[in-house]
Amino acid sequence: MIASSPAEVAQGVSKIISMLPASAEVQEVYGGKDGILSTAQKGTLLLDSSTIDPSVSQEVAKQAETKGAVFMDAPVSGGVNAARDGVLTFMVGGPEGSFAEAKAILDNMGKNIVHCGAVGTGQAAKICNNMLLAISMVGTSEAMNLGIRLGLDPKLLASILNTSSGRCWSSEVYNPVPGVVPGVPSSNDYKGGFGTALMTKDLGLAQNAASSVKANTPLGAAVFQIYRTMVNHGFGGKDFSSAFVFLQEQGKAK
Amino acid sequence: MIASSPAEVAQGVSKIISMLPASAEVQEVYGGKDGILSTAQKGTLLLDSSTIDPSVSQEVAKQAETKGAVFMDAPVSGGVNAARDGVLTFMVGGPEGSFAEAKAILDNMGKNIVHCGAVGTGQAAKICNNMLLAISMVGTSEAMNLGIRLGLDPKLLASILNTSSGRCWSSEVYNPVPGVVPGVPSSNDYKGGFGTALMTKDLGLAQNAASSVKANTPLGAAVFQIYRTMVNHGFGGKDFSSAFVFLQEQGKAK
Amino acid sequence: MIASSPAEVAQGVSKIISMLPASAEVQEVYGGKDGILSTAQKGTLLLDSSTIDPSVSQEVAKQAETKGAVFMDAPVSGGVNAARDGVLTFMVGGPEGSFAEAKAILDNMGKNIVHCGAVGTGQAAKICNNMLLAISMVGTSEAMNLGIRLGLDPKLLASILNTSSGRCWSSEVYNPVPGVVPGVPSSNDYKGGFGTALMTKDLGLAQNAASSVKANTPLGAAVFQIYRTMVNHGFGGKDFSSAFVFLQEQGKAK
Amino acid sequence: MIASSPAEVAQGVSKIISMLPASAEVQEVYGGKDGILSTAQKGTLLLDSSTIDPSVSQEVAKQAETKGAVFMDAPVSGGVNAARDGVLTFMVGGPEGSFAEAKAILDNMGKNIVHCGAVGTGQAAKICNNMLLAISMVGTSEAMNLGIRLGLDPKLLASILNTSSGRCWSSEVYNPVPGVVPGVPSSNDYKGGFGTALMTKDLGLAQNAASSVKANTPLGAAVFQIYRTMVNHGFGGKDFSSAFVFLQEQGKAK
16 A cells, blocks of 8 residues: 555554654654654554654654654664665664564564664664764775885785774775775675765764764764765765775876 | 993894884984994894884885894784783784794794784884774774763663674773773773873874875874874873773863 | 843834844744744844854744744854944845845944845854854964974064965964964963854854755864864863964873 | 086085975985085085975084085975065074075065074974965865855855954965956966965975974864875865865766
């Protein structure tokens, strides 16, 4: 059945999962004129797997509460392959008492279903992880590029980092230098994977959240600007590990 | 026996290991008036475990060559505990043909003795690792601080990062937030460990090396300045994971 | 007369000027339950001199329009002395046709009353100016500190900069080094002037605005984080030129 | 007369002016095998207008002293037009007692001949100015780009900045947005002017100098990396005000 509006969807069901591009769409689909909350029944469980501003999740949860419904944020990580294999991670924010019901649903799609705390903390966990991921990825790209220019073999350098204190997911599992790790986007012309434009969006959410709680994030701010520059220079559709290419690229005269 | 000069040391021996504070001392101890090279015999193996500018290692190696001696750079990583237990990592740069001899000596002190390539590449590997380490540590500090302010429990956040793509040595093994990992400096008032002033020195070497080979290192440059600021504000003697404290500190009015 | 609510203020008047701390207060005072817009008469001119998010000015202007009132943003720059002397600058955003009426009022307080364009552009101009100001001030602080450490006399260095391409308002009029320019905060223990906490707030607005229009602001992002760090370390109440002190401070061991 | 070596030049003269690309060339031309110092006569005045590392100027000055010659650093600023019109600025470092003699020569080429202090301080002044210039230029580019995206007219925004606290040489005299100031490189496709590659070189000198005196330069470090990235992406031969283009460029998919 295809519904003509979110309101129609909400009429006959007791559980809804949504996954939308950004904060504005979540506000519209839930709180808009023909939104879910206009018809949602008492006791409905609303699971939103969008990656959005934590404060928007909290705002929608408040609106849901006035209807007697429960809204939980449940952003996801793991990428396309994890989705296909049903091993995604869901970071869930919302009332303790509703978590078991949420988990029962999400278990069908994911392997790790983590209760992070009150509504919005799922988003917080996702945002923090992706900020650190972006920092590590650009850091790995810088370290690999520097080492190569100083005469080190890329595979050897990666193996040294990976047995030392510099090791991180980006150096071990998803190395940005082509040929170091087989099967990852860097070894496939940076196709597939997690796009630079999407990472830029998540880094923007992290900066907004950091501003709102007055958290100091010098590298988070720097890496947001680097990914923004990459998008401006045509890397938006490439995997975010293409930071390596961006940093070492030797351009033609413009 | 206590020698009165490096020259005196070099007179009667065929193998020398040195470990000095910085580039200037290495230049003086090897190439100075009463330096090792003034008396070193043909065939002497010179192993320098200082962390210095790779180009200085290369320069001293050239001087050694004119005396028929072999100079290899062999900086070390692993810290005080690894030194006590004899499990240090040595990153060695120098001629393939001399590596076995170097390894035989270094095996007494370390567990991983890695041949990185020509002279200077040991320094290069060390510098790249420590630059990535500093970036990851500040990144982890930012992510943990942001998450805590957004309402996440520190241990829960660390466990989420450590099973996700944000994981790194700094989040898993050496978490900068007190109480998350037992026995590390952050759980002991940031005493012991690897001092902020020493990390700042290594980051300066990384920036010099990056300038010389025209490598782009935006986060490496940023983190160097952050650690420099920390030294200026009294964190020089604290472990480098005290970046977490520096970022979230709520100062008194000045 | 003291009114008991913004609604009461709006009842009997045709012109209102407001100046509030931040976006939330503007939303509340205009759009809240007893807000100005609940009673504002048709044709009322609403001039808001707060420094807030341009998108909030636009949002309130839309609400005002439905009541037949005209809302214009008119943030101010110039500081305490300019206010006393009536030589403030007002950057005004709103309909061309209402500008003359706004100017007639603002002429009583300011010297430069500039029409910047549609509603929100007054904020935009203010935010852009203050972002560039903060960048120039920290840049001047860095250049002065570096030059002094390299052996230059501060006054001589300032005079060289001020006759060269490095000159800016911060180097000429408001030099952050004590003793270079008489009568400015740096020569009075950084008292008075424009507080670091207020500058940090404006830089946060700039970053939010930059995110919303996808503008690349690497130095704007960096300087926001620097001022955030300064606030965390007790400089919030000092003039924003105290960046010079923050950068060169040699802290006691912590 | 064309000499076959620097040594031959130095034989018959009492005053020498040099202007060379970088530190290595100055070391070679003065201190090399057939260098100026191999034949320079007692009392010769050596004026070096290269922009190099201040510590190299100091090193060559020491070598000159042992020959009884006086070496002064005298880097220049002002660009091609100023050179043609004889209105360059020379920043001179060296003994007070030799400054009058140096000035008499430099007066033929420049308008401002400034004695900065001991040898090396001419370089220091030049480096500090150019670091602040680069910071202001990128800052101006960011502010103009942000303002334009927020709906401001570029000329109006420039005029607001130029009568406010954000004003700087880059916003007033050399605005990076095409069409705002006539006759500057931005209005001529960023041709002519001061090349991005040359600015990058000077910023590298500033970072080396900052490292050596432990000066904190967060924006100086950031802007060096931005210009390095620009060189890597093909802007090396464009005027350094092309930072505006780099920041706002909307790239094609790569």
